[in-house]
Amino acid sequence: MPIAYQPEFQVQPLFPTPVVISPVPDAPRHNAELIAAIDARMATRPSTQHSNLGGWQSSWDLLDWGGEAARAIVDHASAIADRLTCDRQGQPAQVDWHVNAWANVNHTGHGNEFHTHPGSYWSGAYYVDDGGIGADPTLGGEFEIQDPRGVGPAMYAPKLAVNIAGGLAVGASETVSPRAGLMLMFPAWLSHAVRPYRGNARRISIAFNFSL
Numbered sequence: 785m786p787i788a789y790q791p792e793f794q795v796q797p798l799f800p801t802p803v804v805i806s807p808v809p810d811a812p813r814h815n816a817e818l819i820a821a822i823d824a825r826m827a828t829r830p831s832t833q834h835s836n837l838g839g840w841q842s843s844w845d846l847l848d849w850g851g852e853a854a855r856a857i858v859d860h861a862s863a864i865a866d867r868l869t870c871d872r873q874g875q876p877a878q879v880d881w882h883v884n885a886w887a888n889v890n891h892t893g894h895g896n897e898f899h900t901h902p903g904s905y906w907s908g909a910y911y912v913d914d915g916g917i918g919a920d921p922t923l924g925g926e927f928e929i930q931d932p933r934g935v936g937p938a939m940y941a942p943k944l945a946v947n948i949a950g951g952l953a954v955g956a957s958e959t960v961s962p963r964a965g966l967m968l969m970f971p972a973w974l975s976h977a978v979r980p981y982r983g984n985a986r987r988i989s990i991a992f993n994f995s996l
Contacts, residue, residue, distance in 0.1 A: 804969040811965030817853035822887045838894035846885035885992035896978035904972035904993035911962045915987035918963040925981035926959040
């Protein structure tokens with residue numbers, strides 16, 4: 785029996801897309817303070833409407849009313865943004881970030897449609913209350929990220945994938961399950977959504993943008 789031909793080659797992954805997953809220190813204390821601030825804001829302000837499908841979304845001035853806890857969350861995100869941002873020669877870049885942030889409160893059936901954040905460099909989300917999803921992922925509410933390589937690979941041969949790290953999702957999407965105290969950060973151009981929450985509690989998150 786002839787031996788199958790084994791060609792020599794190298795695979796060099798290109799065009800990486802960073803998605804940061806980071807636990808925030810002292811999260812339980814921050815979350816208790818944030819819940820109190822968000823509840824007070826909800827009692828006096830109507831919801832805004834952007835990508836949210838149901839639920840309540842605050843105006844983009846969380847840092848003006850969210851107290852020290854909101855500042856702590858943004859400071860954590862800022863440290864990540866500073867570390868991951870460089871110039872075209874790979875040297876650290878000192879950026880004076882402009883930040884806007886807002887709160888989201890979702891109940892059963894609520895989510896967010898796919899969208900990007902034009903006019904920003906980094907975007908992110910922080911989970912204040914996962915609504916029980918951390919203990920029971922079947923409750924939904926996942927953060928969904930579309931493959932920036934586009935849907936073309938999946939349209940032609942949806943049952944085939946690329947046999948490299950990260951290749952199984954080509955042309956599809958990836959999901960991250962919420963957990964209280966967890967922060968996600970990603971490039972603002974990355975298309976993302978929130979799948980409907982199916983629990984009977986409420987799911988509270990903070991979203992933010994870093995621009996120049």
